[in-house]
Amino acid sequence: MPFGIGKKPEEPLSPLDQRKKQVEAKEQDIDKEYDRKLFIVKYKRPFIYGAIAVILGIVLTIGIINGAKYIESFFPEEDTTPIVEEEKPSADFKITSKDVTIISETDDSYDVFMRLVNTDPVWGVSKLAYTVVLKDAAGQEVGRKSGTTYSAPRSTRTLAVLGVDVAAEPASIEVLLDPVMVQKLKDFGSIQLTLKNVRYEDFRGRGRVTGTLVNDSPFSFNQVDLDVVLFNKQQEIVGINHTNVNAIRSGEERDFVVTWPDYLGESTQAIVEPSVDVFSSSAFMNEYQEGQELSY
Numbered sequence: 001m002p003f004g005i006g007k008k009p010e011e012p013l014s015p016l017d018q019r020k021k022q023v024e025a026k027e028q029d030i031d032k033e034y035d036r037k038l039f040i041v042k043y044k045r046p047f048i049y050g051a052i053a054v055i056l057g058i059v060l061t062i063g064i065i066n067g068a069k070y071i072e073s074f075f076p077e078e079d080t081t082p083i084v085e086e087e088k089p090s091a092d093f094k095i096t097s098k099d100v101t102i103i104s105e106t107d108d109s110y111d112v113f114m115r116l117v118n119t120d121p122v123w124g125v126s127k128l129a130y131t132v133v134l135k136d137a138a139g140q141e142v143g144r145k146s147g148t149t150y151s152a153p154r155s156t157r158t159l160a161v162l163g164v165d166v167a168a169e170p171a172s173i174e175v176l177l178d179p180v181m182v183q184k185l186k187d188f189g190s191i192q193l194t195l196k197n198v199r200y201e202d203f204r205g206r207g208r209v210t211g212t213l214v215n216d217s218p219f220s221f222n223q224v225d226l227d228v229v230l231f232n233k234q235q236e237i238v239g240i241n242h243t244n245v246n247a248i249r250s251g252e253e254r255d256f257v258v259t260w261p262d263y264l265g266e267s268t269q270a271i272v273e274p275s276v277d278v279f280s281s282s283a284f285m286n287e288y289q290e291g292q293e294l295s296y
Helices: 015-072
Strands: 096-106 109-118 123-135 141-151 155-165 172-184 193-203 206-215 221-231 237-248 253-260 269-275
Touching (some): 155 221, 155 237, 155 269, 193 269, 206 221, 206 237, 221 253
Antiparallel strands (some): 123 172
């Protein structure tokens, strides 16, 4: 066999060298594991702590906001809504009575006539409470009667209080008026109610007034009040009564009759005064005529 130069075969390691080599490899593995854990400790833990800090900061911020809102609930903000003052009539606004008259109906019952006066141009009373107190010559009360009525702006109208029972003959009267509900009413339209053929007559021993109510208004009414006053030839009031005409349309005429227990004679004169409660929507019929303003 020819002789040549080649790689010298490695000599087998002794048991001691093999042991050293295994120890060195193990130490290298330990160093790598240490470096890995050191990296985690150095970089990953601060990241976790930072994330935790951010989360805690968010939770704390939300808690502060909610706490502030809770505290504010005990200290509500001052109401800054502007105060609108309620419109009211002047301090001297009032309804007065005049021409108050006591009229004997029977020995123990009397009627009371008066005129209600409202001089204000825009303010009226949709609910006017009244009380009439009848007194004897000594000033002691012998009878009274209460009720409610209305008074339109700039108006004078009759109020007939019928059938006031008394314990003795009255010598004087006191009228109490209380404007319970005052309302502003600038323009309530043109109400034109006229009367024709009014006369007082004897009807089978009783007195009665007949006539015709004419509605020249652009409105139709569910109810028109009629106050009837009787005067003798000395122009003294000798009788009063009240009735109403229902469902009278614009342009329509309606007859009416008012009666008394006794006929007072041919010289008696009758005055009839029509009126409408302009404050009550139920007084008007729900239909429209030419010239009437529509409400939308």
